[in-house]
Amino acid sequence: MTNTPGTNYTTILVLRELESHAIFTTNGEDADIASLSVVGDGASIEYSPGIMFMRKQTGSDRRMGKAIQRELLNYEEDDSMEVNNMNPRSVESALYGSAASGDDDVDIGVTSRVMYDTAFSVRDASACIDEKFQNAPGEDYAKGSRSTIREPDFFEPGSLFPCAITLRDATPAEVAFVVAITKRNKRYGAATTRLGRVKNHILGVYTGDEEGPSNRELTANVITSFAAESDYTLSDVVQSPALDIAEASEYVQDAYDAACTEGVAQDPVDQAVVNELVEMAADDELGAIMEAQQPHSAEFIDNAIKTDGD
């Protein structure tokens, strides 16, 4: 682990599937919607997918990472999501970065080596978002008027978000850590602890010295593949009431594999190794890996301070 960025990229290819209603919103009410053009065989459409911002994924994954770390490792200095009070020497903060440490003598900023990418729903927002009336009346009988009534946009269960998570210059232990986080984290979106159960299907791991295709291309490819494999038009696919997850997983993987053969300098990691990585999410194995990583992460930060601080 060195302080100067290199070109060792590891991509974890994930299909995020909603298993319950979830809210991905920034103003508390409206889902974030983008506009995407998809070009298929002889046809093209412009559709409006709901989006799951990179930071919606990062925030939730980081909390899960901190929780796993608390469970498996012992730190004298606490490591939390408190922005001004992170422990930059911990495995999680050394990997995901920290803006400021609680220690006034060491004023450092650590760049994240895990990169997320805004994810787009495969179906159009009109097909996968539903408004649900909510009110929070409390338990008093008599009330004045209050602003507890709202109608937030909920993503429907079954919504699919193809995602690529890219790690730069990560050690094998850190890759195992991120795979474990992705495997274990099941809550994303607003009110993460209660709503929005998400199943993350880990489709593959790729390594190389370049970054692979974006979520936008993966999503577009899923749509064109669904259309090509059936009699549906592109618009039928984005408006369909449901999509097959096994097929979607296959298309996401195909899209990434195709990009790798077409010039992106990345190669798929053997499926047996990927399965092994996923199985390592079990506590005792991951514990041993994290413990082995722990001194390296601390050393990584300390060395950087030593060399650059002069």
Add this chain to the structure above:
Amino acid sequence: MQVIEATLTTHGKVGFASREVGRMTDTDPCILNTALHYALGLASGRYVDVIHQPTYIEDTADVVDDVYVTPAAPARIERQGTARTEYLTTNRNARSDTYATPNYPATDDPTGRADKNLPTFERERALAPENAFRFYVFPYGQEASEVSTRLPSYIRLGKKRGKGHVSYRIVDAERRSGTFNLGHPLSVYDHDAMPTGGVVMKQMQPTPVWFEGEFDTDHYAIESPFPNESRIRYPAGAKFLATKRDDV
């Protein structure tokens, strides 16, 4: 000489803190070459930052004589199209992972944090997906085709490192001398020529940019992205932060 015409398409949300107005962060529709040098892997920063000072000059010392990257400006992708920039405006907040986070009024805060500048929420206006930008890469003393194979097709840009795809095309550029109107933004510190008139300049961080201007110096007339359109003119011999370096 041949130069590389690069077309960047944003694939996610890409945001820079071009302007910070209270709780609002705004992104200008121009990507400076300071960012592009790092994004393209021509310069490399550090993961752990201790000194909190930009080191553009040191970081690019090895490549500055071999290659020059221009700032990126919004691009038309079809001949009759317009170079319009689409934005996404979002809120963001910074919260801890504790279960209960009490908020105290600033006047009566036992934790002493309310009077510190701790981020809680802010609004960010960032480039939406599918925005197109164009920039040029000048290879000095090398073949353009050789340089273009070393440039990555996917890059990360901006505060949250949003993804972008870059496609490259090798175009021909004729060296000419005389007066011309600038055809593509030029960072003020990248060339020692001063405009003689018609200046449109924009103050950006960290370097200001000439957007338009009449210059009188040697320049390249670069083949336009569209057939039968006039060539794009750009001063010859521009170097990244040239006037800020000791050796110039």
